[in-house]
Amino acid sequence: MNRLWTLGILVIVLLAACGPVAGSGRPKITIAWVHKSLGNPVFDLGSQGAQAKARELSASGPYDVELITAGPVSADAVEQARVIGDLIARQVSGIAVSCNDPTACVDPINRAVAAGIPVMTWDSDAPDSRRFTYLAIDNYQAGWEAARLLVDAIGPQGKVAMLTGVPGALNLEERARGFRDGLAAYPDVALVATVFSNEDISRGVQGVEEVMQAHSDLRGWFFVGMWPLFADRGSMPLWEAATQAGTLKTVALDTLPVELNLLRDGYLTALIGQKYWGWGYDSVQIVYDRIVHGTSYPPFIDTGLDIVTANNVDAMIRSWETNDFQTPLPPP
Amino acid sequence: MARDIARSTSPPRWRLLVARQELVILALLVVVSAGLSLLTGNFFAATNLLNLARNVSWFAVAAFGVGMVILIGGIDLSSGAVMALAGLVSAMLLQSGLPIWLAVPVGLLSGALVGLCNGVLVGIFNTPPFIVTLGMMGLVRGLTFGISGGRPVRDLPLAFRALGQDDIWVGPLLVPLPLLTMIVVALLVALMLRSTVLGRYIYTLGRDERALQVAGVRTERIKVVVYTFSGLLAACGGIIMTAWLGVAAPTAAADYELDIIAAAVIGGTSLFGGEGSVFGVVLGALLMQVVRTGMVLLGFPTYLQVGAIGMMIMLVVLIDNFRRRGLSR
Numbered sequence: 001m002n003r004l005w006t007l008g009i010l011v012i013v014l015l016a017a018c019g020p021v022a023g024s025g026r027p028k029i030t031i032a033w034v035h036k037s038l039g040n041p042v043f044d045l046g047s048q049g050a051q052a053k054a055r056e057l058s059a060s061g062p063y064d065v066e067l068i069t070a071g072p073v074s075a076d077a078v079e080q081a082r083v084i085g086d087l088i089a090r091q092v093s094g095i096a097v098s099c100n101d102p103t104a105c106v107d108p109i110n111r112a113v114a115a116g117i118p119v120m121t122w123d124s125d126a127p128d129s130r131r132f133t134y135l136a137i138d139n140y141q142a143g144w145e146a147a148r149l150l151v152d153a154i155g156p157q158g159k160v161a162m163l164t165g166v167p168g169a170l171n172l173e174e175r176a177r178g179f180r181d182g183l184a185a186y187p188d189v190a191l192v193a194t195v196f197s198n199e200d201i202s203r204g205v206q207g208v209e210e211v212m213q214a215h216s217d218l219r220g221w222f223f224v225g226m227w228p229l230f231a232d233r234g235s236m237p238l239w240e241a242a243t244q245a246g247t248l249k250t251v252a253l254d255t256l257p258v259e260l261n262l263l264r265d266g267y268l269t270a271l272i273g274q275k276y277w278g279w280g281y282d283s284v285q286i287v288y289d290r291i292v293h294g295t296s297y298p299p300f301i302d303t304g305l306d307i308v309t310a311n312n313v314d315a316m317i318r319s320w321e322t323n324d325f326q327t328p329l330p331p332p
Numbered sequence: 333m334a335r336d337i338a339r340s341t342s343p344p345r346w347r348l349l350v351a352r353q354e355l356v357i358l359a360l361l362v363v364v365s366a367g368l369s370l371l372t373g374n375f376f377a378a379t380n381l382l383n384l385a386r387n388v389s390w391f392a393v394a395a396f397g398v399g400m401v402i403l404i405g406g407i408d409l410s411s412g413a414v415m416a417l418a419g420l421v422s423a424m425l426l427q428s429g430l431p432i433w434l435a436v437p438v439g440l441l442s443g444a445l446v447g448l449c450n451g452v453l454v455g456i457f458n459t460p461p462f463i464v465t466l467g468m469m470g471l472v473r474g475l476t477f478g479i480s481g482g483r484p485v486r487d488l489p490l491a492f493r494a495l496g497q498d499d500i501w502v503g504p505l506l507v508p509l510p511l512l513t514m515i516v517v518a519l520l521v522a523l524m525l526r527s528t529v530l531g532r533y534i535y536t537l538g539r540d541e542r543a544l545q546v547a548g549v550r551t552e553r554i555k556v557v558v559y560t561f562s563g564l565l566a567a568c569g570g571i572i573m574t575a576w577l578g579v580a581a582p583t584a585a586a587d588y589e590l591d592i593i594a595a596a597v598i599g600g601t602s603l604f605g606g607e608g609s610v611f612g613v614v615l616g617a618l619l620m621q622v623v624r625t626g627m628v629l630l631g632f633p634t635y636l637q638v639g640a641i642g643m644m645i646m647l648v649v650l651i652d653n654f655r656r657r658g659l660s661r
Contacts (some may be wrong), residue, residue, distance in 0.1 A: 038482040073477055074583070167635055194634045201484075201577055201584060206387055210628040213380045214372070230484055232578020234497040238379060258486070 028064045031287050032087045033280055034080065034097035035071040036124065041256060042276040043071075043098075046123075048323065050096075050280030057288055065288065068092065077101035084108035088115050094287040097131075098123035098279070102170060105129060118290045120297075122283045123274070124171060132290060133297035135283050137274050137305055139174035143224070145305060146175070146251045147182025149270040150220045153249040157188035158219030161211045165199045165225050175224050175253065192218070197227040204228035205235050212238035223252035229259055229268075243267050255308050260317050263308065270332070273306030273316070277325035307332040353600025353652050354612040360648075361619050364626065372629045380629075382499065382508055384621055386576065389514035390496070391592070392617040394569030396521050397447075397562030398589070399596040399613040403525075404537045404555060405605030406454060406461040408562045410446060412588035413472035415570025416581070418443040420476050422492075422571050423485040423580035432492050440567045446472055447563020448556065455555030469589065476582035484581040488574075496576025510572045514614075517568065522610040534558060538605025595620055598648045620644075 033050040035043040047069045054067035070087065072079035077100040087095060088111060095112055097119065099105035105126035109119045113130040122135040150160060162179060165172045176194070183189050193211045197204030204227035212218060221239075223229065228236060229252060242248035243266075252259060255273030262268045275282070282303070289295040308316050309332040319325050368375040394411055401408040422439030426432065446468060453464045498509045525531035533554050536544055544551050574580045599616025601608030623644055627637050 038477065040482070073474070073482070167638070193628065193631065195628060196634060196637075198587075199583075200586065201579060201581055202573060205577060206624075207628070209383050210625050213374060213377070213383060213625075214629045214631070216374070230486070230577075230579050230581065232486060232488065232493060234493055235577050238383075 026062065026064045028066060029094075029288065029291060030066045030068060030090075030092045031284055031291075032068045032070055032092045032095045033284065034083060034087070034095060035069070036080070036098050036100050037071065037075040038073045042254070042274070042279075045276040045325075046279035048280065049277040049282075049325070050284045053281045053284040053288075057284070061292075063292070065284075067284065072100070075100050077104035080105070081108045084112060088112050088117060091115075092117060094291050095119045096122055096283040096287050099126045100124070102126045102128070118287065120283060120287055120290070122279045133286065133299060133301055135279070135286065135301045135303060136171075138302050139171045140178035140181075141302075142253060142272050142305055143175035143178025143180075143222075144182040145178075145272055145307065146222045146253070146270075147179045149272070149307070149309075150222060150249060150251045151183070151186055151189060153251070153269045154189075154219040156186045159190050159192045159215050159217060160220035160222065161193040161195070161215065161218055162191060162222045163195050163197055163204060163207055163211075163224060163228065165197055165227065167196060172224050179222050179224075189220075197225070199225070199227060201227055201230045205231050208236055208239050212236075212242065218242070218248060220248065221250040221252075223250065226252055226254045226256060226259055229262060240267070255306055255316055257317070257320050260308065260313055260320070263310065263313050264317070266310075269309070271306075271308040273308060275303040275306065275325075278303055281325075353655065354609060354615055356651060356655060357599060357612065357615045357619055357648070361615060361622065364619070364622055368622070368626045368629060372626075375626070375629060378506075380625070382506070384618075384625060385511040386496075386508045387625075388614075388617050388621045389508065389510035390569045390572035390576065391588070391595070391621070392569075392614050393514050393517050393572065394566045394588070395592045395595045395613045395617055396517060396610060397565030398592045399599075399601050399608055399610070400521070400525075400534065400558050401461070401562045402538075402593070402596055402601045402603060403534055403605060403608050404558050405541075406555070406559070407465060407593070407603075408450065408559065408566075409462070409465040409589050410450060410468040410472055411562065411566040411592050412585040413469045413476065414443045414446050414563055414566040415573060415585040415588060416476045416583070417446065417472050418567030418570040419574030419580040419584060420480055420485060420582060423488055423574055424479065426488055426492055427485060432489070435492075436495075436571060439571050440564060443567020443570070444560050444564040447560040447566075450563065451556035451559030454559060455552035461559075473582075473586075480580075480582045482582055484579050486579045488578055488580075493575050493578045496572050496574070497578075510576065513568075513572060517565070518610050518614060521565075525610065530554070530557070535606055538602075538607070540606075591620065594645050598645060600652065619648075 051067055054065045057065040070083050072083060080100050081104055085108060095117055099121055102125060106129040109126055109129035109131055112119050119131045120133045121131045125134040162176060164176055183191055192215055195207035195211055197207055208228050249269040251270045252268060253272050255271045259271055263271055306329055312330040312332055315330050374380060394415055398408045398411050418439040421442045422435045425435035425438055450465055450468055453459045454461045496510055499506045500509055533549060537551055537554055541551055595616040596613050597603060598619055599612030601612060627640060
């Protein structure tokens with residue numbers, strides 16, 4: 001008998017708790033925001049941006065906008081396809097996804113579109129799929145800017161090197177191509193080495209030190225990703241010594257706190273950042289407009305770049321501390 | 333009885349220290365190094381040698397354990413994941429305020445525990461080591477993501493980083509601390525393989541498990557011990573790597589298990605068991621690193637470097653094959 005009472009009370013409490021939501025009478029829109037992997041701080045930031053936008057839209061519009069953040073634990077294309085399959089089964093209203101693999105993403109995206117769910121990509125595209133738009137930086141432009149910033153720092157002559165991730169990764173190859181083309185305008189700047197980190201911290205560190213060994217007169221580095229910068233000071237003695245002597249300048253992609261601190265302390269010359277917050281904040285708006293207003297978009301939306309130098313690094317550090325990425329950055 | 337068999341089937345002592353394949357690799361290493369110093373001019377620069385030593389030492393320490401597993405005719409695919417786990421466990425404990433003398437041993441213990449599980453599954457439950465350690469690789473990698481929330485652990489104490497970054501004066505020579513650690517561990521493992529009954533059992537187990545069993549040796553216990561050692565030594569390598577980088581990432585050392593196996597095989601460890609030495613593993617690891625560094629120093633086309641390493645592995649194994657055939661004739 002006692003147990004029955006407890007159960008009864010529990011049911012009433014649960015119903016009461018559900019009541020206001022179930023009874024609000026407002027139509028609901030569920031948007032799924034799918035990242036590449038867990039635990040990457042840039043995706044955490046994007047997810048917060050997505051949640052902020054969902055809250056804003058719920059508060060201002062006629063719909064309750066529910067946001068689901070989902071994705072594989074590690075950057076695994078198969079697991080991501082499974083996640084998208086689950087979202088189709090849940091009949092979400094729209095999906096925004098950063099693809100682990102451009103080809104593996106095609107089938108799950110097309111199945112979602114066939115089920116009447118509009119899909120867009122952000123950060124990493126699946127160009128052969130039926131996604132309605134792609135929101136990201138122009139990777140080629142990012143590499144080109146890197147070349148400009150590096151030449152600005154070292155002058156129009158000298159040896160430079162490039163560290164990239166995995167051979168064949170579309171976005172990295174585009175950045176590398178932009179960098180090479182950017183350097184082409186300076187015939188006295190020679191790209192003497194390109195090394196791969198395999199997206200691995202210790203391989204990245206080893207590659208940088210090996211190139212420093214091979215070219216003691218190296219003037220500049222372009223890190224296409226931030227792999228070796230995850231390692232703490234002391235792990236790249238040659239790079240550090242040349243940097244501190246002022247003979248070597250480094251430009252890198254991304255604007256994570258680790259890198260911002262290195263820039264503030266004089267180890268890096270410039271950083272080229274992506275709009276991590278916007279990956280969530282802007283893509284949820286785009287998917288919402290597509291669902292509600294049927295807005296059409298061009299196949300590619302350029303987010304623009306965040307260029308950070310010693311002149312505006314403090315503002316960027318403040319953005320991370322206060323989680324405010326909507327205030328525009330001061331000029332570099 | 334068991335002792336006699338172990339003694340009668342164990343190779344002569346000099347062979348354990350420097351078997352023939354080791355000599356071949358040593359010669360190859362000398363040739364490659366000499367060629368590199370002629371072509372680049374800065375191969376024998378002190379900074380390059382220190383850099384090489386630092387890169388090889390932690391990797392070799394991890395490879396000693398896997399080499400032992402291959403000696404008994406097994407395989408350990410979980411070593412890369414164990415390296416990441418041990419580094420992460422130590423780093424997280426250090427961040428929570430634990431002193432180094434506690435955080436490092438607990439990290440080592442985590443690796444030994446994984447090895448023990450491998451050993452029990454392979455030895456006691458008779459499960460194929462390829463499957464057991466493949467599963468363990470996934471399980472441990474998942475664990476590293478689980479305990480870290482996928483985030484790298486940074487800002488480790490300077491005293492811990494010294495384990496991987498500091499150089500120490502040994503007489504007139506400035507020697508990286510990781511290299512000293514590697515030498516000490518190598519001597520201990522070599523001594524164990526060379527001069528203890530367990531060491532002889534390990535060699536015999538790889539060649540003729542039945543003989544040991546007939547002699548009344550509990551071979552399953554030897555397997556448990558060897559896999560535990562493999563976990564412990566992988567953990568040791570992983571912790572030195574973490575100290576050197578100053579960061580523990582859940583994704584660290586991904587795919588290193590294959591490089592480790594390659595280093596052991598290049599150094600003359602037979603995948604069929606019973607043949608190999610600590611010295612050979614060091615040489616194998618060194619040769620891989622020298623070739624890798626050499627390609628960067630020479631400015632070898634970047635996109636082809638990956639393939640070159642693969643080709644070197646096949647070449648060395650091929651040379652070994654011809655050498656064996658020549659010997660047996």
